Amino acid sequence: MSALEGTLDDSDGASEADADLRRSLAAALGTVAISAEEFAAFSAALLSRHRNALRYRSEIDRPDISLPVRPVDWYSLGYQCTDPDVRPSRTLDYAAGDYFIQDAGSMLALAACQADAVPERNRLICDLCAAPGGKSSALLESIGDGFLLANEPIKSRIAPLAYNLARTGIDRYAISSLDPEVLHTRLGGVFDLVLADVPCSGQALLGRGKQSLAAVSPAQIEHSALRARRILAAAIGLLRPGGRLVLSTCTFAEAENESQVRWLLDKDGMAPEPIDRLAEYASDDSGCSYRLWPHRHRCAGSFAASLRSDIGAAVAAEPASGKKRKRREKPERLPDELGDWFGTAPQRSQVAGAVIRCLPEDAPSWAESISVAGPELAYRTGQTWKPSHEASLRRSGALRGVQxxxxxxxxxxxxxxxxxxxxxxxxxxxxxxxxxxxxxxxxxxxxxxxxxxxxxxxxxxxx
Missing domain, CATH: 2.30.130.60 (Archaeosine Trna-guanine Transglycosylase; Chain: A, domain 4)
Structure with a gap:
């Protein structure tokens, strides 16, 4: 039993269901430091719905924001709308992609990834569990001349991920749909940053009605923690020497958060990578774990941790064995209309069924071999090719609409x-x-x- 469990008072008139929820929450928090008085505020706020925040593009200056907003303290590009009558999803600025809408708590992981800062180098980034794309789109907006691999193992979730990445107007990405262990086997240790926003018990989603009270059950927490460890083991293997791992969850269970960090730090070659500006959100003495709480921070709550790989040499990908190499098919001829629409023909294109995808010329050599989606250029209906909607949104890169x-x-x-x-x-x-x-x-x-x-x-x- 945690120390907090022993302080709970079941004689305060709460229903049996509420008392059970509080006991389960207290057990889930484990050794996380929180007083009995604050725990009462936390458990009440957990079931409340919090308004989403706005994540602006870096090129949008504060004076140019037309909505009444206040800043999100932990993320410099985040703002919360202060007028409850305003619908940020029904503005021209939103339609034009000036901002994305997401919970302010999800920006904690983005702060740990330093997605609101100008990159010191062109980073190769992997978002390991990327759908629906709120964090991936932020990473892509910060990519500079780097490259993002947005991996989503569940194929049914690819469509919203692709849509959100398309809204950025940036083409420096590919989407894969591989189990993290398979992805590690295919690529080895190549990434400067891996974001592991792992599947979790989702306790922060209770207030939105997107999760049931089973989220606080010991069985669900244990199941989620074990699944996450398998993903995190693969994430470590995807890092280059000196690469950074950011772990993120939307739950409060210690077993899925701080305990996972301790498990990671016990592994050879992993070290804490503190984020100085997040020090006030530190959740333990590891120096690299951070929490947001719904009763303190005007959001649903979240957890993030920042670690570094100190392994001396990159782990090479394993060569494929026992598999027949696919016969190389003759590339399909690209439609002549591409020149009319974009002024030039793509230098690195891929025809996938009825879709033409186009990657930057300097994208990693492995990008086409593992991608299931990516920057679209055109699509075919019957025998007629048309320019893709995504191509119209392009803000950078060589291929943009001429007219x-x-x-x-x-x-x-x-x-x-x-x-x-x-x-x-x-x-x-x-x-x-x-x-x-x-x-x-x-x-x-x-x-x-x-x-x-x-x-x-x-x-x-x-x-």
């Missing part, structure tokens, strides 16, 4: 609702609002036919 049309607020709202708009050009044009890309129209005779995907359409409010 574009700048629209005002009213026309942007009209376009985002799925309607055609006036357009004096001919052919495929990128619709831009204050220079920010929104999507394609195909223009003819003064009208731009709307090609915004249904999933990207929205009713944007006025003002």
């Amino acid at each position: 574009s049309i700048e629209v005002d607020d009213s026309t942007a709202r009209q376009y985002l609702s799925g309607q055609p708009i006036a357009c004096g050009q001919t052919g495929w044009c990128v619709v831009r609002h204050r220079g920010r890309p929104l999507g394609w129209v195909k223009a003819s005779r003064g009208t731009g036919k709307n090609h915004l995907p249904v999933a990207a359409r929205m009713d944007v409010g006025v003002g």
Whole structure:
């Protein structure tokens, strides 16, 4: 029994179910330091719903933010909207990709990854359990001339991950869908940073109704901790010498958080990598573990830890054995229209069924061999090729739409609702609002036919 369990008073009028929940929570916290008085506030806040925060792009200055906001203390690009009547997901700025919406607690891991700082080197980053893409998109926005591998083992979760990465307008990534152990076997120790946002019991999701009270059961916690250790063992193997591992969860159980860090530090070659600016959120004496609490920090809560690999030499990937090498197929001819749409033909493209993907020329040599999705350039319906929505959002890289049309607020709202708009050009044009890309129209005779995907359409409010 934890020290906290012995201080709980079941005679305060709480229902039997509430008393059971508090006892289970106290047991889950283990030796984490929290007083009985504060525990009462924590257990109440845990079941409350907290508003999401806004994570802005680094190029957006505070004076340019049109919403009433206050800063998120632990992440310099994070803000919380202070007006409960404002819907940040129904603004032109959101539609244009100026910010992403996520819980402020999830930004703790981003702070540990230093995703809000200019990288000192071009990092090769792996997000090991990447869907739905809130953290991956932040890592991609900070990538500079580096490269991100967003790995999501569950194939059904690839679509939202791909959509969120596409919204960044950056093409320096690939998406894989491999078990972490298989990924380690394929690549070995090559990454400067691995983010392991491991599956967990999800206790921080209770207030959103996305998790049941089984999240605090000992059986669920033990199951989650064991599964996470298998993933973390693979994560260590993916690090280059001196590479960093960031562990992240959305739970409060010590067995899934601080205990995992102690287990990692017991392994040869792993050392704490403290983040000075997160010192006030330290949760133990390891020097590298941090917590956010729902009753203290106006968020659902989260855990993050930062470690470094001091292994002297990179672990090489194991050579494939016993498998027949696939016969190399003749590459499919790329459509001539690519030059019309983008001004040039891609130098490093991959035709995957009815989709053309295009990676930067300096992407890692292994990227195509393990990717199941990535920066799309075009797609085919029947025998007709069309430019992909993702390609219209491109803000960097060599391949961006040649033709574009700048629209005002009213026309942007009209376009985002799925309607055609006036357009004096001919052919495929990128619709831009204050220079920010929104999507394609195909223009003819003064009208731009709307090609915004249904999933990207929205009713944007006025003002």
